[in-house]
Amino acid sequence: MAAPDIKDIERRMDGAVETLRKEFGGLRTGRASASLLDPVHVDAYGSSVPLNQVANVSVPEPRLITVSVWDRTTVKAVEKAIREAGLGLNPQTEGQTIRVPIPELNQERRKELSKVAAKYSEEARVAVRNVRRDGMDRLKKMQKDGDLSEDELKVWSDKVQAMTDAHIKKIDEALAAKEKEIMQV
Structure with a gap:
């Protein structure tokens, strides 16, 4: 059995989360x-x-x-x-x-910044989902080429999905923390 490159998938998902953190770093709150x-x-x-x-x-x-x-x-x-x-x-x-x-942060500006933060996090979610899709495509190709059995495909697919869910959760947590920071007066 040839194991798919799960480390590469995880590294790319981590990259999406790291990029989001950098973008959030650029969203200063006043x-x-x-x-x-x-x-x-x-x-x-x-x-x-x-x-x-x-x-x-x-x-x-x-x-x-x-x-x-x-x-x-x-x-x-x-x-x-x-x-x-x-x-x-x-x-x-x-x-x-x-x-x-840098303008004073009034309520309207805070809402604007929250929208920007939400946009950044949605871009990160899309990036993670794209990595998942790419990983799933590779798994299906491996199965088609005879490198993975049906059962192995299911196991690896579940692992990729679990990894995706964990990274999406990290993104949602980062967004919640950033929104809280932005809305803090």
Whole structure:
């Protein structure tokens, strides 16, 4: 019996949960943080690049992020990317420096951030389900090729499903914790 690569499936599911945690790290709850702009991608040089590849991001004070754009020609694109990133931020350009004031968290802003957190967690769930589907497809192929019996297919399928359920639970717990943090006044 050739065992399917369950470790690979688990590693990829862990990756989806880890990515979600990083995205949640970018959802600061009223304090400025350089990681707040991590999800921002800028259309520059003919492709979409992470913000940190076209500018320096710093936090000079608790409610302000400054973005020092390296190339003058990309300033407008960077400002547009920050404004359209769905983070509720309103950047102001001064030469090659973009000042991004962090708004006070009112109830409306908290609800917005909760929606963003929910969107991130749904993307993570989809990623985990895609890994499960991929794993199940590999199992079915192994069975079709004669490497797995019907019973072994059932056992491995159950393991993959249990792993999926555990990772979805981790995602839901992370979302609940983040929403609680966001809604805390």
